[in-house]
Amino acid sequence: MASTKARAPAYRGIARSALLTLPIALWSLLMFTPTFQSSSPNLHIGAVAVIVFMTGLFFMMMRTGSTYRWRRIFFVALGFLFPVGFITQLVAARGTMSIPIERMVSGDTPFCFMVTPSLILPAAFARTIVFPGSILPTASNPHSIAVMIGLWFAFTLVMGKAWCSYACFFGGIEEGFAGIAKRAKIRKLDPRLRLIPWAILLFVVLVSAAIYEPVYCMWLCPFKTVTEFPAVRSLTSALQFVVFIVLFAGLVVVLPFLTKKRTQCGFFCPFGAFQSIFNKINPFEIRFNREKCVDCTLCQSACPTMALSAESIREGKTLLNCMKCGACVDSCKKDAAVWHLKGTEVAVKPERARLLFLYGTWAMATMFGGSVLANSLATTLHLIHWN
Amino acid sequence: MAAIHLYASVAEAFVLGLATGPVCLASCGPVVLPWMLTQPQGLERHGKRLALFLAGRLAGYLSFAVVTWSIGTALPSSWAARPWIYGAVELVLAGALLVYAAGWPHPRCGLVEPIENLVHIDVKPRRPPSGALALGFLTGINLCPPFLVAAVRAAQFSNLGSSLLFFASFFAATALWFAPVLTLSWIRRSPALVTVARMTSLLLAAWYGLSGIRILFERITYG
């Protein structure tokens, strides 16, 4: 992947950067103030750490003018820490990561946003949710369907497919593995790979509607490996488990390491394809100033999901699956790749577009991802008997 | 009197077909929808393809009607053979999806060439073989529950003609539910869309293939 270092040692002065960071700092304090009413010192430490962490990263985004490298730090942290907190909670509650059938029939399965596309047709035609969760939160299942879909909808309105760069608590895992090697071992990738998520989306939507089962959850989700999975009690469930492991190892660990791309996100995840549709209604995007672009293809190399093609760059646009991570903008040496607010002129006040995008997105990320980080940190401290 | 009884049975079949048609569409939908997206744009072409598919489906239905009527009152005991038939049909359907919907190499038909840039539509995809009749026939004999319900009823007729008429009436009603598929004809075909549809068909081929293998394996292992 091409370097995404800041284009200049300092893009903005410290004072001005701090001033621009102030709203985020205040927002973080507001979000985590209720946490200090808890009696858990670990949670207090987690909250303080996250406030400093999120505010610090935003400050660096302002100071350096870069987005991608700072966002990536948050995102990788979220990806690796989320399973820590989640798995610990599962083991504490039921002694295992696996979901026994009794948890499914009692509506205790936490709802994951990735199953959302599979639910649409049965919900639309039969008002049926084909997921073993609960509509409203319960004492044993706060992650109810209504809460999670409400959260997802709010995020989508604000950031479109940037969900995949700022909210998804799985994408950071492969982004972490993609960042390990200095150079990609596999560099030539067939551009048709970016169409696979759409095919999988169509497949899971149709088959889930046919058999009234969340097919992606039951058969194709690699992240079952780091969250929860149906208890292995039959040949079928054993086969499911093997599939999850193989997909995780291949798409989330090995291939990102070899290609330095987010292979699960860009070449497999049907939810990502579904989320791409919402890029059409989101006001923020990345565009290319054709007067400055020299077609060096650094941006294409930098893009973690192949959301750029020679043709799209010639048109001055990204493809629909752009997740607004900022890698292309930060890698462009000619300032041709810019943040853009739809309806305004391209490359006129791109920093304003970036700021407007980042304020909303980082606020949401702090609210959701930040709280996940704080809880996971608290859990980690508890596990190592810190307090 | 016999005529009235026949009309009543045909009406019964039609109503049964209307009621279970959505299930037919849901079960055939995964096969039909991606495959139709690989077909050329245009209502007329789409209509022809859909008509061929439905004709194949009718052939499947009527073939089964003949078999069902022949077995007649021995039908309940023949259900022991159902897993074998079901498994075999799913395997063949998987193969057909691979061959037709995915555009498998054929001496007379070309592969869709890999297209480096899938954003523009100025490169037309080569048309793969249609497979409408084959896919229709295989979905027609796929032993889905509404079909089996009709089969049990059809086996009770005293002559083959009545059984065939019953199935034809049932088929006609279920076929009505496929009309919305024609709306796919208006979607602009691009290499990207056709490629996605083909990839989906490949996934479905894998799904049906593994399902068929699982059914046969369980039958062999557990009896």
Added chain:
Amino acid sequence: MRKRIPVVLAYAGATLTLLIAACTPFYLMGAFSSAVARAGLHIDAAYSGGTIARTYQRDGYRIVVYNPVRPHLLQGIEPFVQVVFTPVSALPAVVDERIDLDGDGLNDVHVTFAMDRRPGAKLRGNVVALNANYESLMDVGDESFSRMFVLVNNEVIVRVPFHPAVAKK
């Protein structure tokens, strides 16, 4: 003036995203969640067990019988009837009940199981069908969505499958 309209709309859209972000934790998330909850959706009966048909009161506990669940035609589960015994704390050491599932006044099944209150213990039980509509279950735990004895959240959930001959109807 006409050239300014897209720009005005653009900034209006951007401002809206900021407002949504600011309002989400305080109001919007609750509003969106409530809207989903009020949409009239329900969890598929294969998971939820269906709707409650009748309740029988016993000494300290209740037996809740659900309406029969007939899965969608392509779902891979058998039709069943769910019976729930609750609360677990009030159940005797051995539960031995004859239950009318279809509300016709005649008992349909004879359910027996021993309450094992040790942490992590798995429940197993028996169902003897008293007529040809249901299938008997012997020493069953959590076999499948259609046939189970499970203990969860202060309830014992029993699922009795229909007899195959009846299920095919």
